[in-house]
Amino acid sequence: MFVLLVVMALCAPLYAKHVAHTTPDRNNITGKVTVGGEQRDVVSLDGIPIGPTWQGEYLLGADQNGRDVAVRLLYGARNSMFIALTATAITTILGIILGLLAGYYRGVVDWIISRSMDVLWAIPVLLLGVALGVSLALGGVKLGPLELSGDSLWIPTLIIGVVGVVYLARPLRGEVLRLREQEFVEAARAQGASGPRIMFGEIFPNIIATVLVFFPLLVANAVLLEAALSFLGAGVRDPDPSWGTMIGEGEKVIITQPALTIAPGLMLVLTVLSLNVVGEAVREAIDPRARVRLEQ
């Protein structure tokens, strides 16, 4: 299922060009479409968009700006995947580094990292994400050579990547604390290996399995968080499509145009379900005894 969703997302430009004959952000408010031999307004004079036509153009209907919902759904999948995978990669890299440092060095380093994690853990992730998303959207990000405009996809990506670190760093720290007492680490230390060498040469290979189990769950979590942030106006910004923004826009016309909300909602459910199944399969394959879940 997840592979199918990825393939659909990758094929979005082909669908848009050859089937729907539009782009994800092309407005068509005063346009018309032929449905069953009858010319119909894409958006009526009352501002009500057309519902599903079950044909190439406007398969799932239009939004209030006359944009093709099916096309935006597929492009939304691309954005969701990009953000979720990239954010999870950021989470993973930061989580591994922080977990290794805290678990291996212990003492002051562990205290600083663990208390920082506690602070992050204490703030509701969604609240933190919304606060960061809204404030960064105004002025963008300027950190030395790094410059992002307020509507860049990288802003929600970085936010989700950073706020997700606690989910990985804490369990990895525990794993590293256990591993650092193992004989193979003692042996490396006796041979004069440096701290970084032991961490990345000896301990890291032994935590890869845990990371692999966590990865799909983190991706699923990132997909949900991205959708929530976008729904609340703090994630992906117009004209870029996102399932979260599509649900938010559809909510206002949910009685007359339920497809606008149901379609992205269904995609979200399928994606998260399939990622959870993947995560479960990975866990079964690597370590059937492990019990892994993301606590919020």
Next chain:
Amino acid sequence: MRRIPPRLVGLLAATALLGFAGCGGGDDSGGSETTAAKSGGTATGYGTSFPDYLDPALSYTVDGWQTLWVAYTPLLTYKHEEGVGGSTPVPGLAEELPKITDGGKTYTLTLRKGLKYSDGSPVKASDFEHSIKRVLNLESGGSAFYQNIVGANKYLEGGKANADISGITADDATGVITIKLNEPDGTFPFALAMPFASLVPADTPFANQTKNPPPGTGSFKITAVDGTKGFTLVKNENKPAIDAIPEAKLDTLKFTIVKSAARQGQDIINNKVDYIIDPPIGEQLREARVKMKGRFREITTNSTYYMFLNTRLAPFDNKQVRQAVNYGLNKPALARLFSGLMEPACNFLPPNMEGYEKLDPCPYGDPNGEPDLAKAKQLIQQAGATGAKVTVWGNDEDETRQVTVALADQLKAIGLDARPRIVEGSVYFQTIGNQKTKAQAGFANWFQDFPHPANFMFLVDGASIQETNNQNFGNVNDPVINSTLAKINQNADLAAVAPQYAQLDKRLIDEGLVAPYGNRKLTLTTSDRIAFDQVVWHPLYNVDYTTFALKQ
């Protein structure tokens, strides 16, 4: 008037006009026979949210004003008439219009004799100064309208509620009130007619009186204020015998706050409530247009919706690019984003206001027609601006978001590389009003404070440009416009200077200094019980509750 969140358009829009050009199918008010109505009885109404205040010194929304207007009366007021007839100040509690002397800097009025508040206490000339003091002391949104009075700023700086405002003198024995201004101000008679300047008794505390509104001199009195759940208007038996203040036809008009737009729409369609302030939405609006014969109509308001084009920044520092934008705007498409509750327009000034002269033909084509994309692209090419990057600013509130997306798409269609930039609604106008933001173009709108062109022209007056909190978002700084405004804004005889305002409006459009696309419409929706054809839609205060009457 403050700019408004979309769902509150019905609550806050400051004006609406007789122009029923866009009437829905339900408008049969033009019939020759008047519905027989009775005097007395009770009607009910729904509002989406409680008015900002039910205190005349503080309320600055039309939701509040349309209630306060029928409960309080200033020295000047407006006739309870539709269209231009209701747009000109007439004597309210004053015997006649002010005598303006000293080069426009002194206003003298005389209070009518024998006036009483709704509680039976006498109205005194000195109550006027107290009423203005409350506006200033409570830091009301309306303070700015009275700071031109001599001593007003000193009063504010002093911070003492009971201190004197030296520019206002009142003689309770003769009823004569004299107001001295620092500078001549042609709009001051309109400020005197605003609800802020309504007279309240001199013992009214310097505090928000929404929970217990003070006695007034209107057709109704406000009673039964129930937290934020609702309030009731009851006929004022002590109403002064003044032509400009009509007798209320109803005994009671009871308002309840109902947040659900769907329930409001359902109840008005099913005659379970007599009146709703906000327009129905979505399918219910469509249903109202088709099915609510004789109890639904749409009214174009004195508002302007426009795209600002920052004349200080490329590519809009080029006249050809600005004109191209005007050629390229698809106004009927934008109207659909407002559920059809927008009248496409060419002028910057709204209709049915002195100073408005319809630009016909519009230099950029029929506002109700298709945009001239070929001409727009040609101008963009000639200006060498093809592919120029443009950020179109807007906020995340309902229609504004969709409109901003559509505006960016329409700029793309004429050859600019445009992207929308949506920010949070509560910080939007501060953000684009800060010069550091360098906002190139974006969504803007304005609803009148009073029916005077100066109340719109300050948005394009070079003298109003500021570094922060700038409301001249396009930094329009045209020498002709600036010098003309400096002169005509001082003239209190609006009829005399109206043609010059019209000329400035034309110049704005010809030079492409703004890109207006329409005037917002509101709806009047009542139950079958109300004599719909007798309800007056006032150009400033919207629905006139004194004209509500039950059918016989």
